[in-house]
Amino acid sequence: MLTITGKGIGQRRRLFEDFSVPPPEEVGDGGPLTLRALITHVVTQEVAAFERxxxxxxxxxxxxxxxxxxxxxxxxxxxxxxxxxxxxxxxxPVDVESAIATALEAFEDGMYLVIIDEIEYRELDAIVKLAEDSRITFLRLTFLAGA
Known part of the structure; x- marks a missing residue:
């Protein structure tokens, strides 16, 4: 299972409790996985968990x-x-397609970074490397006043 963590810069507390999601099917068949596909997978899994x-x-x-x-x-x-x-x-019910679009847009707008096993990813189309027990951290960025 992949462990999902949320942190904010300059905050001691986590944004939410860690949770786990199964790895995407692409990981099991050895195919390449983009950050875009990973974010889509995590959002889809969490929307389903929310509905349950x-x-x-x-x-x-x-x-x-x-x-x-x-x-x-x-x-x-x-x-x-x-x-x-x-x-x-x-x-x-939550519209999963809208939730995915919002998450991807927020990443493109620089609202958060994704760190996988201590490696930072900045491009949605970057190929990510996952292990079955990877830790994925969503790091919320804070804009400075006047920036």
């Missing part, structure tokens, strides 16, 4: 005593049942 999480949250859940206690400590006990879904989880 959204569907799972629609189900009523029974909370354990420990989960209730943790919720009380946070100030909100919520089983995330049908009536308690946030509005974003009730809306229409």
């Amino acid at each position: 999480r959204r569907e799972a949250r629609k189900l009523d859940r029974v909370l354990s005593p420990r989960q209730i206690e943790e919720g009380l400590e946070r100030g909100k006990v919520s089983p995330e049942g049908r009536d308690g879904l946030p509005r974003a989880f009730k809306e229409k």
Whole structure:
């Protein structure tokens, strides 16, 4: 599995929790893989995972005593049942093609860099080298005032 990490320059905390995606099929058959294809693969996998999480949250859940206690400590006990879904989880499905286009445009606009196993990639059509356990870091760039 590929490990996906998100970082911001000058920030100690990660942008999101690390997650894993299976390698693209191109890696398994030994064919070349471009950064564009890799970003497309990661976005497609994450949109699918988001949709699965959204569907799972629609189900009523029974909370354990420990989960209730943790919720009380946070100030909100919520089983995330049908009536308690946030509005974003009730809306229409994510358009995967639009999400891919947004991710590729953000890369072209210099909003983030991609680092794979400590090698930085700056071109969408660059051939990337992946191992089955590669770490892919999306590094969000911050623009300086007046730049």
